[in-house]
Amino acid sequence: MEGEQGTGDEAQEELHKETRAKLVPVKLEPFNAEAPLEALTHPRTPTDSFFVRSNYAEPELPTATHRITVEGAVEAPLTLRLKDLARGPLREVTATVECAGNGRTAMSPLPEGEPWDKGALSTAVWRGVPLAEVLGRARLRPNVLEILVEGADGEGSKRFARALPVSKAMHPDTLLALEMNGEPLPRAHGAPMRLIVPGWYGMASVKWVKRIEALTRPFSGYYQRERYIYDLSNGRAPEPVTRMRVKSLILTPSEGARVAPGRVVVHGIAWSGERRVVQVEVAVDGGETWKPATLLEKPKPSAWVRWAFTWEDAKPGRHTLRARATDEAGETQPETSQWNRLGYGNNAVMARVVNVG
Template sequence: MNDHLVVVKAAPFNAETALRRLGEGITPTPAFYVRSNFPVPALDPQSHTVAVEGAVARPLRLSVRDLRELGVKTLVTTMECAGNNRMALAPLPTGEPWQGGAVSTARWTGVPLGAVLERAGLQPEATEVVVEGADHGRPKDGPGDIPFARSLPVAKAMHPDTLLALEMNGEPLPADHGAPVRLVVPQWYGMASVKWVARIVAVTEPFTGYYQRQRYIYDYGDGAAPTPVTAMQVKSLIVSPLEGEEVAAGGVVVRGLAWSGAGGIVHVEVTVDGGENWQDARLLDAPSPYVWSSWEFHWEAGEPGRHALRCRATDSTGQRQPDSGKWNKYGYGSNGVRPIAVYIR
């Protein structure tokens, strides 16, 4: 599609951000990773409506204009695909073979989902809010032709930063990113940020849809009941130099990003040897609960040859990236430390 993205699947279109395009702050829209389970539905932003129903006092049908009139806010969030770095898990789980680029950051403008639910009169017996996209299809092992749908607990649905987004980086949403209206759930993996929102249903029983109970679950294969995937796990990556890159001996600035769905990043460490020495990287941003932190590390690159560089992040709750991501059947939340090979000339 463009040189910002690496295509993982052509149809439906799935692509990760080329690592050389991942940098500080906002990811340009054409470089934002794309994850779609089904073909993009063709929705007319003039006539498209969102139904709000279920355990609400006043079922609604809202146009995009109706939504906007509820009042919009803008926030910046980092969003990562739950399957990002699936390729690092062994044995490789089923699913799209994401490497490391299914993570991006954008500025979203939209109306809080909570404002819509309040307008509809969310009833006290509601426990979850199901958000359904207009996209649909037949997963190989699914129950037939189904829409993409995920639920949020009421508290997360009512959080003032859970948005029905209408704009991305100051422009109307592109089709691949859910036009004309998508959910944006800060701190959670991307599957929660349902695209092409068509229906919002307040429910009083746990939602058991395919993407809630058969996929986007942690199934560790140990017999324990699987749990739905929710918040992003703490993670970091090196964006410069990249795997296979050659650098001159001398001072090399190693740059990277780190994020967590549990809170801001308070610490990033780097090792350029066998792991005997982990050294502190310098965080360039104040810890942010929603947005990745840029960091840099001064590497005095000496001995010519191949060197293995690694980074690991710690978030404000004390969670640190593990040496290896925890294997699970469908390959979600893969956040293990990943060495990259860099060459000194």
């Protein structure tokens, strides 16, 4: 572990270039890019195809000497370097991360914000120390309500920081991750260490972690109260964005693709926060005839499941395909997602237009 990290900051430069080459750029400064949809056909997204969401320029933190502090309502404040964390105990979690704004361009009226289409979504194997281990060492005071995790990106009141309820912060799968897909984290993904909050939209998985604070009062920072909230513009107090809503995506045939008549195999993925997906159904031509797809692996919490559907006897002409997922709690994708001012959490059923013949 130390040996791998010891390749140092030149290796980070190399990784930095690699992580940009295969992506679909949305914004260049700061760099934001979607995963190419074809990369999502893998059970795990290759690191160089994993989507990138950054609110600010990527901090270049020194791999060996960067420290994080653990402070606030704790008995034993800590300072930790990468090598301290690397001692473990280490845990591995496969988790899908979706940007809360994924699908924003399909919302109407179009909300402001980065124009994410479908690819602000990826899955990786994360390896790191459970946040609960670190908090355990620091010994939380009994009146702790939330755990604030602050990144090294942004400044002053706009520094990127998010708080988690203690229950989620203490979940054994919530990690201070050091590795992604078996390699040190690249800079774009939060090197040298980032939070991974499985099942929650990406904003919770704070990158470039710098400071952890145990809070006895709810956090009210910019990224907690002004962004990543469901603001329905109806006079009610906005709700915070938390877990990923149940959703599915058709990967092939791709949008507007031309396929031969007859039997067409439709492939896709489906996910639902910390919950297992239990069913995916497909409808052809906008009707209400939903037929079950086959799940290609045993569904796990917090990671997408791949599915396939055999469309028998596709006739020449244009057709619409729709997929909808249902999770173990019985939640099903809606036909239309509730509009909100900042365009988060769009999990509506999508229509895929395909040309046969």
